[in-house]
Every structure is written in C-alpha cells, then in structure tokens.
Amino acid sequence: MAELPRPEGGPNAAFPIVEFRRVEKIYGEGESEVRALDGVDMRIDPGEFVSIMGSSGSGKSTAMNMIGCLDVPTSGAYLFRGVNVCNLDQDQRALLRRHFIGFVFQGFNLLARTTALENVELPLIYRRVPAEERRRRALKALDLVGLSSRAGHTSAKLSGGQQQRVAIARALVTEPSLLLADEPTGNLDTARKAEIMELMVQLNREHGITVVMVTHEPDMAEYGTRTIVFRDGKIISGNH
C-alpha cells in the first residue's frame, strides 16, 4: 500500500495550505489544444475562506480539481501544505485527500438508499477507524450540522438542504485541513442557500477549517473572506 506523504510542519505550520507556482494545465494536442490553466500563481493560507469565481471555461473547475489533488499540473508546481503534489502517484494523492481534504459537491453525492449516519461514516471506513469510534464521530459531525435527529434517515427521505448538510458532515468527519466545496448551493433554493453558507462560515470561523468554494453566484462568493476570479485560465483578481 502507498504511504501517506507527510506534509511539512504540524497542523499550525506557517506553510500555505495551497500554493500554485506557474501552474499550467493543457488538454489535447496541436490544433485542439486547450490551456485550461495558463501559468497560475496562487496562495491560500490556513484559516481563509476563499471563493473562486469565473465563467464556464475560465479554468476554475480545473483549478478546483487540482487543489483537491484529483488532477496534476502539466507544468509548474502545486504544493499542498508544502508537499509537491506533482511528484505523487495516484494512491499517494488519494491518501492526501483521505487525511487532509473534505469534499462537498453540487449534487451532494450521497450514497443511495444509505442512511445519513452511514454516509458520514464512509470516509472513516477508509481511514480504518474502528466501528464504535466511527459511529461516535459520525454522530458528532451530524450534530455539528444540526442533523443528529435524522441520523437514521436515508437520503431519499431528506430535503436538498438536509442532504447537503449530511454531505458537509461527511466532509468534516475526518477533521480535514481543507474543505473544498464545488457549487455547494447550486441545487438549493434561496433560504437553503443561506443556511448552507452560514454553516460553512461557522465551520471556518469557529473550527478554523480552511474553505475553498467554487461558485458562479456573486451573493454566495460574498460569504468568503476573499474572492479569486478566473478568466481564460488566468487569475484576474483576488490574488494576494
């Protein structure tokens, strides 16, 4: 089995969580070549709540996948807490995600016909947490998002907002350094949007979790402490 790459320093080290150094990502070749990221420099420090905006095709999704260690740059370097992700293989990147990154998706991506509690336990299974502790921690995470009373409900019996909160609990349960949210409010009505955003702000402020959120809605971006705007594979505003 692959070994977990050890990020530099402790949890409160001075290293940025995310550091892009002239990152390029090129899809295709020759005529059909697409530069999704065109020499991006970017830094996100611990404790920030960064909103990433941009129209479709601007490179924000590519940047998001890269921050989440799902993708690697074509050239340049991406350092996650001081670890150069470019040098890691697929399994090592999976282990980085397992231990340090929580994901929240637009479509919630809860497992069908599975209870809220079981969904939240899922990342702990991959971290080999024993069943009893898994349950305890999952309940605690559900409590944090205000859904402990719905632990036994399957996703079909939960509203969209509740499903997204379960998904946030699933991302939180491993106590990640970074919470990555991809359009987390995209499938929700206005009232639920506010609830979810307030929850994320609370997690950021009270629990010190660094949040990076991709959104195309300026209202949502405003919940963050900083907004980075992408256009044509480059950052046009919001960099340090």
Added chain:
Amino acid sequence: MLWATLIMSLREVRKNALRSFLTMLGIMIGVGAVIAMVTIGEGATQKVRSDVGALGENMLVVSPGAARRGPERTAGNPFQKDDVEAIEREVTGIKALSPTAQSNTTVVVGNQNWPTSVIGVDEGYFEVRGYKIEMGRSFSEVEAASGTPVCIIGKTVRDNLFPGTMPMGQRIRVKQVSCLVVGLLASKGQAAMGGDQDDVVLMPLRAFQRRIAGNNNISSVYLQVEQAELTSSVQAQVEDLMRERRRIQPGAVDDFNVRNMQEIADTMSSVTASMTGLLGGIAAVSLLVGGIGIMNIMLVSVTERTREVGTRLAIGALASEVLLQFLVEAVVLALLGGILGILFGLSLSYAATQSLSLPFVISPGTVAGAFAFSAAVGVIFGYLPARKAARLNPIEALRHE
C-alpha cells in the same frame, strides 16, 4: 477493512434484493444441480455396494463355463468333490467355502405348489452367503453325510407354502422326494439385481445329488475370503489351480469362471460415477452461465454507480480498495447463490433419494467444493467489472450523469 467492505457489500446486495436474487439464481441452479447429482449418485453407489455386500461378504463364486458374456457361453464340465477338496487344501486366504448344486424346480405341499430354487449346500454355505437360521435348526452332521432328505426354507417359500402355519416338522415334495422341513431362514430381502434371496430351499448337498440330481456334480463353489484385500489373490490361486486340474493350455480360454462380487460392485459404482461426472459437467456449464450473469449485472452496477465510485475516490479510497469492494460484492453474490444452491440441491436430492429409496448421503467434500467453486466464480467473473470501477478517473466519474 475487509469486514467493513463485506458489510457494505451485503448492504448493496440487500438494496437491490430482487436483482441480486435473480443474479444469484444462475449460480444457485448450477450449484444445486451439482449437489443434487452428486448426492443422488453417491446414494445409488452406496445402495449398490450394500446390495452386493448382502449377497455375501468378500464372496467369490467358481462356476463351470467360460466367463464370456453373450449367447455363446460355452458350457464346461461340472466340478467334482475332489476339485473342492483341492481348493480347500491348496488355496490360502479362504475363510469358508461350500460346494453347491442347484435346480430350479417346483416344490409342493398338499395342493399348494411354488416354483423356487432348490440348492444342495454344505455347512459353509450359510457363512459365505450370510444366511442365518431364524427358527429350527441346521442340518446335522449325520444328515449331511448320509444324504437324509431334510431342508431349510426361505421366508418367501414359507409364506407361499405354509401361510400362517408352522413349517417345522412338515414335509414338502421336491420332484419325487419328500423332504422334512427342519429350519427357517432369516429374511435377507432383495438382492442387487432384483433376485429374491428368500425364495430358496436349502438341503444337504449329498441329499440333493443322490435324490434329486442323480449325479455327483457340483455346479458352483462359493468361497468367502478372509479379508477384502485378499480377494484378488485368492481369485488368482483358484484360477491357477482349476486351469491345472482341468488341463487348460496356456493361452486357451478357461472353461470355468470365478466371479468376484466386489468386481460387480465396482463396475456398477463406476457406471454411476461416470454418470455423475457427466451430469456434473453439465452443471458446471450452468455455473459458467451463472458467472456470466454475475459479470453482466456487476458491469451494469458499476456504470450505474459511477458517481458513487467518483465520490469514494474523491474522499480518499484507493483504486485497490474500490476494486476490492466490487470484487467482494461479486463474491458475495456468488457465495449467497452457492449457499442457496447447496440448500436447494440437498433438499432436492433428499426428496429424490427418499422416493427412490436410496440412502441420503451428504458428501462434505462436494459441499465444500461447491462453496469454493462459487467463490471462484465470483472472483473470476467479478474481476473485470471491479477493475473497470477501479480504473475510473475520479473527475470524470464525478461528472457522470
């Protein structure tokens, strides 16, 4: 991890209960067929063995005439007393022996008559054939030596000639000879080939030869070997001895034969065994079909659950863990099918053996084999879909609709 994966897989199987059951059905029928065939075959084999054993344990029968089967069976000269004495003297490993002479004839009591086998025997016959006297007595030495017409009758003869009365002390007429009934044989029941072993009248060989046959011929010699392992050795000794005594040239066909009951049992068992093998082969094909069914449904499942796989990969599952999960799911499906198949096959063969009055023998080896085989089917046919899942790109899988 494996345990958690197993729980997850069972949950997955339960989520799609009907689909899972239909998928298992192929394996279930395949395994059930194998188990049923083998169990019924095993029962039949045991039945044959115990039937042949009932004819007489470790028994050899020496008869005149070539062993060749078919219509042109050449008759040989009957044996004589000195042949039997020579066997007794020169062959080692014999526990008991009896010369016999036999005639199929009708016996009469009053106005009742009954066609049966009348056999002239020595004392050793009871031991060789495993006959026991239920009532009355055996022949005395004097009776045996002097050829007194006394007889011991089997249960079938008694039921037909002496219904409801005590046969002992009464007389039956065999051909022109009046014969005193002194004993009744304990019932042995049907023989393997359907012969009724209780339909018999035994009398001293001497009496039979002198009063019924009118000659000193011996039609067969029954031998019981000390141990089953000595059977072939005794058979060879008897054959050599008889060849010598009957002056058969090397290479010439024997005009006598030694039948080995064990051989008959082996032949019949091997017939059942090859039938079992053939049916087992057919069942293996249905297991193959079942395996393809599992592969098919797993491929569908992987496609359906592409987003789930993407989510799992995003939250930190390794490709190998995704592979393991889908592989375990396939194995769980196959094993559940196998277990259902084992139960199904056993109940089917129980019903069949009961109705055919065969013994019901569970062969643990076959059950374990079926279990292992279904697990193997799960691994083999689950691997391809599992690898497909493990090789998904998380970014594309998450985008999958």
